[in-house]
Amino acid sequence: MTIDLKTIKHISKLSRISVDDAKANKLAGDLNSIFDFIEKLNELNTDNVEPLTSVAETTLKSRADEVKSENIRDQILKNSPDENEDFFVVPRVVE
C-alpha cells in the first residue's frame, strides 16, 4: 500500500494541520516507510482474538458527581492567547 499526496492532504485536513506541497511530499515519504514497517502485523491471524481495551483489569471507581470549583477563572484566562476580561476570543465565525 502507498499513501499518495491526495491522501496526505486529506489526513492533514482531518488533523487540522496545514501542509504545503513540499511538506506533503516529505510526509508521504516518511509515512510510507513507517507503514511498510507497520504492515508486518498482517502476518498475524487475529480473527479470534479479542482486542485489548484496558491493560489494568479493574473496574473503574465511581464517585459522587460534585462540583469542585476552585474559582480560578482569572488564572485560566491569563493563558489565553487573545483575551478580554471575560471571554476567550476567536476569529469571527458568524457574518
Added chain:
Amino acid sequence: MSDITSLTLTELVKNIKDKKISSEETTKAFIDRGEKSRDLNAYITEDFSNALLKAKSFDQKPNFDLKLPGVPMAVKDLFCTKDVKTTAGSKILNNFIPPYESTVTQNIWDVGAILLGKLNCDEFAMGSSNETSFFGNVQSPIDKGLVPGGSSGGSASALAANLTPITIGTDTGGSIRQPASFTGTVGLKPTYGSCSRYGIVAFASSLDQAGPMSKDVKDCALLQEIISTYDEKDSTSIDFKRNEYSKELTNNIKGKKIGVPKEYRVDRMPKEIEDLWTKGIEYAKDCGAEIIEISLPHTNYALPTYYIVAPAEASSNLARYDGVKYGFRSKGENLIDMYEKTRSEGFGSEVQRRIMIGTYVLSSGYYDAYYLKAQKVRKLIKNDFEEAYKKVDAILTPSTPSAAFKIGEKTNDPVSMYLNDIFTVPVNLAGLPAISIPAGVDVKGYPLGLQIIGKAFDEQNILNIAYAMEEKIQFRNKITDWWIK
C-alpha cells in the same frame, strides 16, 4: 564529605537530617553547578531564585521527619507545575503557566522537596534522542556530541551531570529506561496505574507512566514510594497496597526465577549487547537466582503495534491544542485557517508526523485494518507475558539495542529512530513495571543498561533484583565535566 552534588539522594537526605548541611547550602550547590552547565541544555526553565527562597524558609523551620527534607530537585517539563511555565518541549505551550499542580510533583513537594526547574524533553515526549524539543537538543554529559536518549533526555542528562540529586521522567515506550541506559543511571517505569497521570501533559494515555530516575536503586525505591499514590483525579489510577519500597528493599533474591526471552536476541544485535546480557545472566546467577529460558513469541510485533496505538492516542490527545484557550496562536483568515496554521507552526515535524499517522489509522475505512488490529496484537503481547509469568518471577533483557549515538545520526530516518525502543515498548503495551540499571560500557566507554521486567504491581521484586545485581556489577559512571569551562 565529598562534593554535595555528587551524593546519592539517600546520602544527601542523611546529611541534611544530621544537620551537616543545610537545605540552602545544598540548593546553592546544585544551582551553581546548573549555571556552569548551561551548555548541556538540560533545563528549559530554571526556577533558581524561588528554589533558594524555599530552601531558606525550610532552614528557618526545618522538619526533618519528612522524606525529602529541603532537598532540591528538577523535573521533566511534562509535569504541570503551578505558576511555573510548563512547555512539554513544544512551541505550542511556550507560554503556558499551569494554574494547577500534577499529583506526582505535589507528592514530592509534600515530603519536603524543592523545585529547581523544568528539564528539557522531546516535544510531547515523542522521541528517543531529545532532538525533537523546540528548545534544542540536550547534550549527554557522557561525551560531547552524544544524545542523552529520550524523551526524558534533559532529566537523564541533568541527573548524570549532577545538576539534580534525583529526578522524574515519563515513559510511554521507553522514555525513562532508554535515557537512563544511555547515561549510566537507573530508571523505573512503574506498573500502569501506579503513579497518577493527573497534570502530566498527555501523549498516549493507555501507555504513559511517570517514574523515578536516580543514581542508584535505593534512591529509585525511595522516590517510587513517594510518587506512587492512588489518585481519584486519574480514573486509571489503581487502588492497591503500595509498599515502602526503600524500607523493604533487600539484596536477597535467592531462588528467584528469572526468565530470559529468546526473541530478544534480535537480528544484527551488536556483540557488546549480547555480551552484556550474558554477563547480566551470570550476575543474576551469582546472586542466587535461577535462570529459565522463556518465549515471548509476539515480541517482533510490539513496535509496529506501538506505532499504531501511540500515534492514535496522541492524535486524539493533541486535538486540544487549537490556539483558542491557551498556548501559541497563529493569525488566520477565519477560525479553521487559524486552527490549521496554529498547529502547523506550533507543532514540530515529529509531532505532526505522529498526529498524521494517528489520524490516518483512526480514519473512516482504516480503523479496523490498523487500530483494531493493533489492539488485538496488543492483547497477544500481554498474553505472552502472562504465560511467561506462570514460570518466572521476572524477566531480564538488555535495555536498548545499542549504546547512545551521535546527535543528528538518526534524525533523517524515523524508523531507525523508532528501533531504539524495541526492548522497552512491549512493557508499556502490557502495562508492566520495568527498571533499567547501568551494567557495563561499549567499546567507546558509553554506558549500557540491563532491563528487569516484573509482574504487574510487583515493583518491590524488580527493585530487589536490581539492588542485588547492582551490588555485583559495581558500575561507576565516568563523568569528566568536559562541558564546564
